[in-house]
Amino acid sequence: MSATSTCDPVREEEFLARLDEGHRVEPYEWMPDTYRTLNVKFIEMHANSEIMGALPEREWIARAPTLKRKRSLAAKVQDEVGHAHLIYRVAESLGRPRRAMYEDLIAGKGRFHNVFHYPTYTWGDVACIGFLVDGAAIVTQRALLDTSYAPYARVMKRVVAEESLHYRHGEDIMLALASGTDEQFEMLQEAVNRWWEPIMHFFGTAVPAEQDPMIRWGVKGRSNEASRQEWLNTYVPKMWDMGIDTPDPKLAYDPETGWWDYTEPDWDRLAQIVKGEPTEATASRLYWRQLLHRHHAWLHDIILGPDPAAAA
Amino acid sequence: MTAVDLALPDLSTPRRQVLLAIADDALISGHRASHWTGVAPSLEEDLAFSTIAQAGINHADLWYQLVLAGTVDDVSAGVDALGLGREPDAYRHAIVCERPPRDFAYTLARHWVLDRFEAVRLASLADSTDRDVAALSVKLRHEHRYHLEHAQLWFDRLVRGGDEPAERLRDGLAQVLPEALGLFEPVEAEDQAVADGLLPIGHTQLRERWLESAAPLLEQAGFADLVPAADAAVPDAAALGRRGCHTDDFVVDVWPEMTRLYREHPGARW
């Protein structure tokens, strides 16, 4: 690659300057290696998370308490798979084949968001995943409408539109539990207690925007802390309004500063979850997924068409 | 919250037995199909198959509504009482519907067989003297076109896909086809339902029509030896689902998981 070298400091400076002016990058344009690598890493993790997010929720399609919830949950999980489908395509446009990403994921080599490493115990978890975890995803995905990689921003438009259905789906389940029997209420409160820390973790440490390479390279448009604050702004009042308490005694909104104060989550635990040994929930979900995958090796070329990578 | 007083109508009438059989087939096969959501062999197929699962659940709901037809005030609660609140022996689906998904070849074989059955059943029900039944059948027939096309798509590709895929489809069909005969067992008091015109033709005749539609396709695909004989008996293991006899695949596997949450909270709203 001589004529189109991806390592060219002068062009790289120009590229960054154009990003600062709000330029959107198309796949056919020249881009520095760093830009490509950071985007692939981020987008692949996003797509993986849609799949890994579908797995805990799918466990409840079989157990849903009414036929209406059964079909809406199935439809909601279907959308998440659809998001994975759309987002993998974006990573593909940067040169990473979908089959490779997918196979890495189920082999346990792919990265995905911390919140999808946890087990589910009750329908309260379905409410929390559907409203609070999806809510966290909505907040970060909205911020991605400003991402500099044009295909990603275009796909986010569609995903964010579908997420507003998920928002309603989630709030509807929350409200039903909050206004239901004492057992239902407890089921919800306990689940909120369980999900609190994972969600606080989800947004990442409060690394200053200037020091976040994902921001410098125009992948993300907003700092971790700004996203976390936005989530708190929207979802904490919703929970309090329905009589659900938040498990952090320090959590409080300061009307003067417009800022939420909260107990710093245990960041070592986050590192443990995403970088350590897989949790039991993840290990078993991936084990079954992997088994199903291997069991159907005879089918993959039929269902996807021949693998170009294998032919090469 | 007090438990809702929900008096379900008498389910033993011929009309309700017929409708329950249709609804339960849809619910249980939809429930089994939903297994693939999130884990199907490709993302595109995941999306397609999830819709097939949702249709099962959705269509069951519509048929349950006809079972209830004006007998309860709270229709959703009534639908759930039917779909999730009955004892296992009150379900009227055929046993083939309750079998686990096994692998995708078995799943496709069953999907193909069930949808060819559903097509002939809906076509006949479109002539029902019961106007609600006829109207719903026409609607669902339209919806079912997608199921048929989808099933045929993979059926053909597995047949042409080389030795292993064709063999696996053959194995799947060899398991499904004999058990599928259980779909055509008459429901209780079926003669009455036929005499009333609710069922334009009985299940025995439906079986002939289904064979007429499925046999040529099976023969063309090289599965002539698997076509059930016109007088073949339903294997014992797959018999009497229409009378509420079910296997452990339902009683131990599907039913407890599907209904537990509902049953644990009587009268709760979700």
Place this chain on the structure above:
Amino acid sequence: MATFEVFGRRKWDAPMEHVGILHAPDAEAALVLARETHFRHDEGVEYAVCPSEHFHTQDPTLLQRQVDISYRLQSGYSGFRDKREAARQAADARGRGDLRERPVPRRHGGEA
């Protein structure tokens, strides 16, 4: 001579849309000719062509839904004002109504 289907993107964040067809001997020529056939009034920022023989259309009746699928749409969820009110009353009955009194941002976002 072959027929090509032409697609264009109006704005950087818009989807590729079908804008028409043109006749050309091959794809290379179609790409050159598409510019003045379909985009001479500044209609877009990007375009692509594909041979019409590779453009497969589905019978549109397959998209007509006869059964209600509103559970897949936002319109399938309604009555939130009442549902929120019911939850507030339940919270009061459980002695948890005071949670609502805590300071919160005056207008919080979200889809509500």
